[in-house]
Amino acid sequence: MKPRAASTQRRTRIQKENEQIILESALEVFSTNGFRGSTVDQIAKAAGMSKPNLLYYFRRKEDMHQALLDRLLTNWLAPLEEMDADGEPIEEICKYIRRKLQMAQEYPRESRLFANEILQGAPHIKQQLEGALRNLVDEKSGLIENWISRGKIAKCNPRHLIFSIWATTQHYADFDVQICAILAEEERIEMRFEDAAKMLEQLYVDGLKI
Amino acid sequence: MKPRAASTQRRTRIQKENEQIILESALEVFSTNGFRGSTVDQIAKAAGMSKPNLLYYFRRKEDMHQALLDRLLTNWLAPLEEMDADGEPIEEICKYIRRKLQMAQEYPRESRLFANEILQGAPHIKQQLEGALRNLVDEKSGLIENWISRGKIAKCNPRHLIFSIWATTQHYADFDVQICAILAEEERIEMRFEDAAKMLEQLYVDGLKI
């Protein structure tokens, strides 16, 4: 018998294992080819199983993609959520940058999956962007504006400040090939994340202090 | 008779016209779906002609893609090339940011085409990245290092400085959907490029001045 929606029904050991393997493979494939550019066969091969067997666990290609995006979005919002209104403002922003940079380093495929989805018009997560993400950004923008009005950091547009942090940090995951092409043969390529952190901290500390 | 490689042979009026129309349509389709996610039929339909007719001008799907990338790379390097060693350093960097931001605004599809290509591992332009792009970045990094050693701007890693400018400016083209989702219902959404310019200039002016 076919398993039902993974969430409501209790799942067997094999089911849990294979779903993990499949999602891991799907992440690999989707993140490098985008949704439409990926085939179920590719994912099945990466997962070491036949296509019909894979489709026994995820009945549609879209189901895998959606499962990945759902899982991703929670982790994606976490670093910003941690930004603390009671912390030292500049330090809070630096900590946020470091967390984001660490995520780009540790989860580059997730970053690319997200980038692919957005690039292609966010057809599968537009409503989360307009909902959860927007609300979180609104909240943290208020927080930043409060820091500004209390004279803790320089006046600036909080949303664009957040955009610039997203851009600079995710860039190291999404554009990794380009960065490696440019830094190749430089001895500092292995330290690109430390160098990036240093550069960005300097930029934001000096750019935001009163 | 089939036309040969467009560059060497003289081309008719119709040929020139249709190649333009096709490349315009291909840009539209490739930039939103990526290479593998786009179909020749989609492009043909967008160009208002039949698939075999389109294939008369570009014998392979890849040829259109390559033609677009080739054309793109020249324009892509231009803004950085204009960075002038004899100019006022901070002002030169600000001008570079403004040019890049303007390109993101005027040519978002080109930016997305490029982003898609890089995201997917740059299979079609890796050698240009390691050649022309790398050389240009090397040259301009030297220039920036010179500014630093002459005490004109704060010490920083020139390559990562350039990366951060690429990231922040291209972000407004590549992640436009996300930005619009977040800024929606804000009255300032129409001014997002002006707001971005202001934010970024502040960041880089204060972040780089001695």
Added chain:
DNA sequence: TTAAGATTTTTCCAACTGGTAAAAATTTGT
């Protein structure tokens, strides 16, 4: 005007696509 060349349409195809159905094999609870 007319023939050579350029362009477009029609017809086709083999490979690949996402997905189904059912049989076969395996695992599991008792």
Added chain:
DNA sequence: ACAAATTTTTACCAGTTGGAAAAATCTTAA
């Protein structure tokens, strides 16, 4: 051990894909 449930394999399909071949139509220079 054994029946029930789960998992895997085999065989299949209709639609789409990139692309080739050739016939039909249109342009253009002499």
